[in-house]
Amino acid sequence: MVEVVKDIVNKNIFIQRYKTVIILIAKAAIALGLLYYLINSVNLNEIISAIKNADIVLLSIAFALSILNIWFQFYKWKLTSNVILQENKNSRIWLSLFYGFSAGVFTPARTGEYIGRALAYKDKSLLAVTLATLLDKLFLLMMVAFIGSLSSILYLHYYYNITYYITIALFLTVFILFYLAMLMIFSAEFWDNFLFRKISKSKKFKWLFEKIKLFHLLDKKYAVKMIFVSFLLYTCFIIQFAFLAAAFSSHYDFLNYIWAGNLVMFAKTIIPPVSFGELGIREGASVYFIKQVGGTASTGFNASIFLFLINLLLPSLFGLILLLKRNND
Template structure:
């Protein structure tokens, strides 16, 4: 990413976070942090390795279809190497680069396609869960039950249904994408989807749903850390809507900082959870699930440069391009 764009994204993140913090009030944020229950936060932290491990296993299952001899530890290292780059790029697009460069036996185009499929599976989980909770939110928040929200619900249902069909039918997805984007190189890249069956796609969705439940639980645990009296079901409902909203908002800041916090303050606050607790819990989730894995993955970055210089797969792809 160009340095100017990086600085702009960083400034937007700082401004967005600052704006939300001013709205919530710094004193309230500090007070919620001082009164936090460390046990709940520790529980969320202990689930972080499981979250990364499950993400790596999901990735491993996909890539194994192309490279059966691939070891899980290599898949785990590839996923971890993508975290630092993903954290520094909008929409975590650097994650694609990190994984592609680390696994030298997998063509970068195939790696990027599978990473995109992962993202779409996670998006589907966010949409399905969010659409299930949204009617309850509209019914309990009567002042928000407007035509605009009903339209969001209807469009969301149609879009999610279409996404699920394409995910479950990889070959159909390839045909649709190749028709909408009729570029020769893209068609060649999308051909990789023909190697996956509906059963593979169902497994991908199942693992994605499991991981969605895991990081949602981490968020709820952090909410309880800063708001010990929060009802668990209410916290889950709010968290589901936070991820639903975040999935619909373009990533214009680094690490989605400010976007996730704004959604947390809005939805969790609407359910009666202190806005300061929602803000702190959201920042805590960023630290546990993005910042910490990025720090763990930092030592792997020098190897990416070596892989880029020596990988025959990458050199071949460059010639084809």
């Protein structure tokens, strides 16, 4: 059946000619469809009421934290640009970051961000900027994977009643994997042991060794700074989510909202992105987990949408203005 479909697609001139446009329309349709479903599954009157009755002080704090959030992202990209791309001009680094926001906000997994960031670096190759961007994102991904995994284990324990033995075993597994990742980055001896020497010579696993060898080649001071700043950035995201959830619910259950925020970030990361800006996936996860910790669906939906608005959409619009100004100069 799959081969038949492929054959039809390959022979259809219209599909071949407009394949890119069709894919873009499909992505937009998926995003709009998911949002439409979520808005209809959440009472619209509740959403509007929540916005009108939101705690202005908490909303203001969340908005103020977006400035700190963007600065952390800038500092992370500055570290990577300095070390990997030998780019030290702050103005170009800022432009690169905001161009990335604009190009990435409406693409699945923000893939357009790689091209956007390269626009400000005319003297750098697209491949070099792409690899630097991947590295820049890698450290935040490590934070999401580590903290999100721990939060998910706790969720399974309390909501699905898995035994203490399984819970402890899962915790140990996560800590061991994280410890191994740290060894890959910071321990030279880790790469000189008998096992890794055998793997590096094996035809079957040599490709894997070459991939993870990237960790060994990283500058150690750079890695320490990136891990620390990525942790601060991740914490800022989660605190923003908690403040927004509290603002829309009028309940100051911050610990549960922080827990839900970790679960949302983890779910958004592991679910394959199929829509622009991951719209729908993030909102669906937010609605589900906020309801699980005792909140309402509208609280989860509004918290997620506003997090997207202040951390991604507004910076992307500012980046678009800078990009248009650049083209007019």
